[in-house]
Amino acid sequence: MARSPTFVEKDRPQEAAVRAELLHGLQATPAVVSPKYLYDALGSRLFAAITELPEYYLTRTEASIFAREIDAMADELPAGLTLVDLGAGNCEKAARLLGPLRISTYVAVDISVDFLRDALERLQQHHPEVDMLGVGSDFSSRLVLPAAVGDGARLLFYPGSSIGNFTPAQALDFLRQMHPAAQGGGLLIGVDLRKPVEVLEAAYDDPLRITAAFNRNLLRHVNQLVGSDFVLADWRHRAFFNSAQSRIEMHLEALRSVTVRWPGAERAFAAGERIHTENSYKWRADDFAALLVDAGFSAIRRWTDERGWFAVFLARV
Structure with a gap:
């Protein structure tokens, strides 16, 4: 009988808490919505399309590092680890690691559990030898893995420079949470590095406007969650590099004066x-290595592409 993945929905967000968080941000000055709300089912698919764009160098560059250095990474790791993929999305990045890293169990964690379910079921067909567990969880504020993950040594996998969504202080706090979660193993993490501004801004504001659709879809998602009446045509996508903060910022900008209503306000x-919908901090490689040390990790290795645009770090517990 064919093996099937199992699923755990660890902490389904409570409607009242989600509503309170969103309305607090919408009424702040300036208004802000967490980037996690970009990733409903449609948003996840739009982001998958973004990774195919020629301007979006991150996924392609990171993949080239793994393709070139995967044997060196495997030499650093024991066989039989549990790979915990944080923000798994369509699971494609982790899929390339299962065989070369001799993974015995794959745990895919994502806030969009319905999108995750379809992706993991497809992946299981291609890797029947690997135990697979899907975990529906929002780990952005607190990383706690369910008991179903098991007691084996773990390799946490956080690719795509998702760590860039955190401020440096938040990134340090999150890495400190990762340290005990990576029991007996380590962390494999992708980090986007500083580079020419024109390259950065093109990656987040592409000519096909797919990133704009991804950003504006957040308003449709917010309408569903809080009963608001955002009209997408009233808003445009803005993305730019804030050099003082070393980060790309994404915003939605009102094209005209508008009043947005929701029940009660x-x-x-x-x-x-x-x-303000997203930040993506860009690091210097030595600074991020120091951050890993501050978080308690050791035996740090790093690999970069030939241009020095992106880095993959392996850090041991």
Whole structure:
């Protein structure tokens, strides 16, 4: 009988808590919505399309590092680890590691459990020898893995420079949470590095406007979650590099004066007023290595592409 993945929904967000978080951000000055709300089922598919764009160098560059250095990474790791994929999405990045790293159990963690379910079931067909577990969880504020993950040594996998969504202080806190979660193993993490501004900005504001659709889809998702009446045509995507903070910022900007209503309240937005939807910090490699040490990791290895645009770090517990 064919093996099937199992699923655990660890902490389904409570509607009241989600509503309170979103409305607090929408009424703040400036308004802000967490980037985790970019990733409903449609948002996850739009992001998968973004990774195919020529301007979006991150996925392609990271993949080239893994393709070239996977044997060196495998030499650093014992066989039989549990690979814990944080923010697994379509699971494609982890799929390339299962065989070369001799993974015995694959745990895919993602906030979008329905999207995750389809992806993991497809992956299991290609890797029937690997135990697979899907965990529906929002780990952005607190990383706690369910008991179903088991007691074996773990390799946490956090690719795509998702760590860039955190401020440096938040990144240090999250890495400190990762340290005990990677019991007996380590962390394999992708980090985007500083590079020319024109390259960075093109990656987050592509000519096909797929990133714009991804960002504006957040408003559709917010409408579903809180009963608001955002009209997508009233808003445009803005993305730019903030050199002082060393980060790309994504915003939604009102094209005209609008009033957005939801049950019990409303907010007026002036033309040009923005909702801040995402940050993506860009690191210097030595600074990120120091951050890993501060978080308690050791025996740190790193690999970069030939241009020095992206780095993959392996850090042991």
